[in-house]
Amino acid sequence: EAAVTQSPRNKVAVTGGKVTLSCNQTNNHNNMYWYRQDTGHGLRLIHYSYGAGSTEKGDIPDGYKASRPSQENFSLILELATPSQTSVYFCASGDAWVQDTQYFGPGTRLLVL
């Protein structure tokens, strides 16, 4: 069974609306990550977490918040969605900070109109 799951898989939102993307992992990994993937940019790190209760800013955190209420769950929150946040979002989990393999979810395709 998939060890990292994301919901929803597809989302259409309106500009200015609030969007919450959810991620669940059953790997029991300490670290979790949120990336966005856009053509020509590869994967860019938005937020990450070392464990329950921790959230840290990645390379492109502006316009995003994150929440890690438990070891298993990590959410990405867009308080005021903008069209520039239209993208594919991936969640990943890993045991050690960047030195370890990351295991990815299937992605969420977000369209902000």
Place this chain on the structure above:
Amino acid sequence: QQKVQQSPESLTVSEGAMASLNCTFSDGTSNNFRWYRQHSAKGLEVLVSIFSDGEKEEGRFTAHLNRANLHVSLHIREPQPSDSAVYLCAVSMLMDSNYQLIWGSGTKLIIKP
């Protein structure tokens, strides 16, 4: 200036012929390299991890690392149409006293039957 660059952007190979993908990086002190594969509309899966100069084989996938030349490659033996996907190189680099994971933009591989 991208710290991790992949080439070619796109590659078409006949089924059964060797497929070779390239990744160059800017920091010769990097010591942690991974190749991931991403099938269309799906998450990433790790193929090979390599940490020292030389060769690392995982089934039909072989990574070659030459840090003096700032180069890591992926060779796919006897590729099949199911290997058609985007291949991403990920390099762990020391930046601002912390390790960061830097991703390439990917090579789109098409295997022709």
